[in-house]
Amino acid sequence: MRKTAATKPATMKDVAARAGVSVATVSNVLADRKPVDAALVAKVRAAAAALGYQVDRVASQLRSGRARIVCVLVPSLDNPFFTGLIAAIERAVRDEGYDIVLASGHDDDAVERARLAALLSWRPAGVVVVPSTDAFAGRDLLEGARVPYVVVDRVADDVGSDVVTVDNEGAGRLAARHMLELGHRNLLVVASSLDLANIRERVAGIAGAYAEIGLPRPPVLEVGLSFEEIDERIDRYLAAQGTPTGVVALTNFATMGAIACLNRLDFAVPDDISVLGFDDYAWMRISKPSITAIAQPVDAMALAAWERLRARIDGVSSSDTPSHPDRLKLGCRLEIRQSARAVGPSLLGADGADDVGRKQTHAVQR
Amino acid sequence: MRKTAATKPATMKDVAARAGVSVATVSNVLADRKPVDAALVAKVRAAAAALGYQVDRVASQLRSGRARIVCVLVPSLDNPFFTGLIAAIERAVRDEGYDIVLASGHDDDAVERARLAALLSWRPAGVVVVPSTDAFAGRDLLEGARVPYVVVDRVADDVGSDVVTVDNEGAGRLAARHMLELGHRNLLVVASSLDLANIRERVAGIAGAYAEIGLPRPPVLEVGLSFEEIDERIDRYLAAQGTPTGVVALTNFATMGAIACLNRLDFAVPDDISVLGFDDYAWMRISKPSITAIAQPVDAMALAAWERLRARIDGVSSSDTPSHPDRLKLGCRLEIRQSARAVGPSLLGADGADDVGRKQTHAVQR
């Protein structure tokens, strides 16, 4: 049995013909735009259902100029932090009739630009972008397109666009103070790449916390993104510099890599060495030992980004003067578990002793 | 300083005017469709660059009838298996000029249908769908839309559409035979939900392997999807039925949940109890002990799905008679690590002793 040749999908005209009304009426009924006589509404609905008709959003967008597309561009789809962000954006957006067009910058400026150009050619209502590098190679495209957009997570300099980030310095400080409280003087900071501003801010937070109490800033080891690299760099560092009492890893990959390396070298965590990681995933809870970590407010970031974006989208269509760019900085949480233990008396004053299992930096909006 | 009101993006007409040519020529240059005089090409390119012009894909699609959209619908964006699939699909399609419109069925038939209807209204070139349940609530929409589509991973019955799955029964058999080789007579199978055909197939594979050598089929515990549930069900089972020598968990969530529960109950893995999990993620390698697991060929699945889809897309446009539906079944790999250990002599014949670290089921195409 041979399938019939691909029939074209039904159009509004088909529905109109079947219902015995004009296309304008069909449009008004299906979009619930103008009041239409109840009898006609029923006829139109019946005809549409019979034909399995769905409005062609492409034609709709072209004619109306109103897009129901939100583009999301992230540096990588292999990183659970970004896919978590996407999941949260999807939840926020889907009930408002928007669809997500997704792309990855593959951690590369050139790819980012190319993908962004492709995304923008859909003339989306707005875009959420996590730049692949501090260069933010796609910014000029975004500006040129005059589309509402919000930059999330990786924000290098203070430009005039809406921004949602985490309080990275506060997070670093939070991590450092926890380690100080546990008596760690001799800390190693493991960072993916110091080319990323958010990572540098985390480092700065740690350095600040140590400096505040007169301790030298802990050494920072830049380890890259592949597990092999991470393993090798840490291994070499330990061989050359000796073993610190604790490690703070500044990304989820760095956290995994550090633990993998320490396991391989047969260091016991936390007995031989303490580990404090970044990001909070299920495996960190079930891991043995469970991993003490700084949890980033992924859902809140996504929600805030969408809220801001929607405000801009609605603002534009109602010819509102857009308010000034919004810089939102969300606080992180410390999840105290088993991988970091005390190696001596607290190095903080008594005021640091609010150690009840979770701590939070302030959410700062300015 | 006040921004100027949102200027409309440049159109092809603008570019044509600036370059002193017709819109048709602009179109031909930018789409590289017809040969155009070099001098004009240069002028057009210059004008387009000056205006930062990008073709409006919405208008382009409406007019040409050719879409460069691939829709991807998965049951959940919080599951690394599905996000891994998405990542691989993105890599495959991006270089061919397609963009991905993404949606989640949220493990719910009704949501799946609704999201699919929304996706289809973009009139995509094709869609990749992982059904949320065996009911595959969206299938009729897909059929009605006469759009090329391929069903991935969760496939309940043998319908006439392209399908890419894993050899679930083979995977189950692979897992079971490994445990048998390690001498496990007393096994517990932990499944998320037996409402999913692929899970039932894995169970059947395990049961088959045990039956083949005259052993009773291992008990199967259905634990749901939340960690709390998993923990509670396993805890209760162990209390009531006693401790098996080994656990086989049939999804990544079940694997995590099982390990979490055993950790909480202070069972040592693998000394007190062996664990064999499903899916293969970085945390399983770094975990202590590292987790022996069945790895699914996520990238190969995505690639195969796209290849099939593209063939259909191209086939349709060249008025080819579509070939018969393709059912592709890919083999899984066993990653032998530390979480499953021998508890006695192998229960298999000597032919089962090919234990060199990795095993693979056959890739079957039919």
Added chain:
DNA sequence: GTGAAAGCGCTAACAT
């Protein structure tokens, strides 16, 4: 409350 008709930005057939 309903319909006729214009036109969104582009592509493709046709004319030159």
Added chain:
DNA sequence: ATGTTAGCGCTTTCAC
């Protein structure tokens, strides 16, 4: 090789 023009399916005036 280049230009002119119709029209994709819809939304939106504007008549009625």
